[in-house]
Amino acid sequence: xxxxxxxxxxxxxxxxxxxxxxxxxxxxxxxxxxxxxxxxxxxxxxxxxxxxxxxxxxxxxxxxxxxxxxxxxxxxxxxxxxxxxxxxxxxxxxxxxxxxxxxxxxxxxxxxxxxxxxxxxxxxxxxxxxxxxxxxxxxxxxxxxxxxxxxxxxxxxxxxxxxxxxxxxxxxxxxxxxxxxxxxxxxxxxxxxxxxxxxxxxxxxxxxxxxxxxxxxxxxxxxxxxxxxxxxxxxxxxxxxxxxxxxxxxxxxxxxxxxxxxxxxxxxxxxxxxxxxxxxxxxx
Numbered sequence: 211x212x213x214x215x216x217x218x219x220x221x222x223x224x225x226x227x228x229x230x231x232x233x234x235x236x237x238x239x240x241x242x243x244x245x246x247x248x249x250x251x252x253x254x255x256x257x258x259x260x261x262x263x264x265x266x267x268x269x270x271x272x273x274x275x276x277x278x279x280x281x282x283x284x285x286x287x288x289x290x291x292x293x294x295x296x297x298x299x300x301x302x303x304x305x306x307x308x309x310x311x312x313x314x315x316x317x318x319x320x321x322x323x324x325x326x327x328x329x330x331x332x333x334x335x336x337x338x339x340x341x342x343x344x345x346x347x348x349x350x351x352x353x354x355x356x357x358x359x360x361x362x363x364x365x366x367x368x369x370x371x372x373x374x375x376x377x378x379x380x381x382x383x384x385x386x387x388x389x390x391x392x393x394x395x396x397x398x399x400x401x402x403x404x405x406x407x408x409x410x411x412x413x414x415x416x417x418x419x420x421x422x423x424x425x426x427x428x429x430x431x432x433x434x435x436x437x438x439x440x441x442x443x444x445x446x447x448x449x450x451x452x453x454x455x456x457x458x459x460x461x462x463x464x465x466x467x468x469x470x471x472x473x474x475x476x477x478x479x480x481x482x483x484x485x486x487x488x489x490x491x492x493x494x
Contacts, residue, residue, distance in 0.1 A: 212259065213412060216240040216248050216293060217266030221367050222307065222359075225405040226264065230412070240267065249288040257296060262412050264305045265293045268336070271369060275331035286335035287342070294346045294354075304354045305411045306343050308420075309336045310462060311358065319465040322358075322420050329459070340420070347418045355415045357407060360424040360464050364401030364484060365491050372431065373398075373485070376438060380494050385446050392432035392450040395461040397424045400479035410473045424464030425477045437482050441489050 211234065217223045218239035230237060238258060240246045247253050248267045268286045269275070275282040290306065297304045312320050313327030328334040343354040367374040372389070379387045407423045429437075435448040469475050479487075 211261050211412070212236040212238065214238050214240060214257065214260045214263045214296070215266065216264070216289065217268070219243045220266055221364075221369075222362065222401055222404055222408075223266045224366070225364070225401045226266075226408055229402075229405050229409055235412075242267075248292055249285045251292050251295075254292060254296060259300050260296075260302050261300075262303045262305065263293050263297050264307070264408060264412065265290060266307050268307075268339075270309070270332065271371075272330050272332045273370070275335070279331040282331050282335045283338070286332075286339055290339040290342050294342060294352060297352050297354075298346060298350050302352075303415065304343065304346075304352060305408060305415060306339065306354060306356045307408070308340055308356050308358045309333060310360050310464075311337050311340070312462075314459050315462060318461065319426060319463040320422070321465040322422060322468055353416060353418050355411045355418065356420040357404075357411065358420065358422050359404050360397040360399055360422070360462060362401050362404055363398050365488050367401065373434065373488075376435070377488055377492065377494075380438075380442070380446065381492055386449060387435075387446055388449045388451060389431060389435070390450065391452050391458070392435070392448075393430055393460070394458060395428040395430045395463075397426065397428050397462050397464045398481050398484075399423055399425045399477055400481075400484045403477040403479055406478075407469065407473070407475050410475050414473060419468075419472075421469040421472075422464045422466050423469065424466050425481070426464060426466060427481070428461055428463045429481055434481070434485070437485050438489065441486050442494055 219241040313329040328337040346352040347354045363373045439445045
């Protein structure tokens with residue numbers, strides 16, 4: 211099976227590669243770091259025939275989507291369009307990695323029947339990309355699986371998101387770490403569980419549908435800091451400034467029942483275990 215992975219050097223992409231390195235797959239990687247910009251169609255003329263396209267090459271940091279929305283809409287839309295066109299020409303399947311696009315939940319846990327309510331430019335760009343997938347599935351018979359991971363975290367994550375930001379400050383030796391509002395609750399899913407979910411789709415996903423990828427449990431910012439502090443060799447002091455972000459969602463909890471039923475996938479790494487793994491990897 212020949213598999214294209216775009217965004218292969220990113221956080222999820224690199225973890226996916228680590229569990230797909232076997233004789234069963236012939237993997238072709240696409241990444242800006244390799245000089246291949248998926249948003250530019252002419253860059254893709256040399257892509258060989260393939261069976262499955264795993265599309266991970268999107269901009270993703272929400273605050274940047276407010277300061278530079280044009281890039282988010284253009285890149286996230288065009289990379290998805292070009293991936294779909296390659297799938298159409300190769301009669302191949304697409305696995306599109308979307309995001310949480312439900313906005314403020316009307317009920318918990320959030321399942322795939324919940325109304326989609328994009329609530330920032332990043333989520334809107336993902337929603338638009340999903341509609342592209344729907345169109346190619348309807349009009350050209352392209353089998354597209356859309357995965358909606360909730361809050362992904364894990365070892366090796368480098369970004370300004372909550373968990374990697376905390377660990378970056380711990381690695382720098384800070385004894386006082388300042389964070390925003392401690393109350394928002396999120397459903398965190400480990401990147402290795404996400405990678406395993408994607409691999410399930412590569413192996414078994416001969417259909418078109420949408421699935422949540424989540425843990426089914428929510429944790430507040432404060433609870434995360436307490437778990438981290440209780441496992442550090444030298445605890446630190448966390449200070450909260452209570453400032454809100456635009457369109458803040460107070461709590462997200464997802465349901466992965468649909469994906470579990472169809473792919474026999476269950477998240478294996480609890481948040482506490484995942485945080486301890488990161489602590490140990492840095493000898494903190």
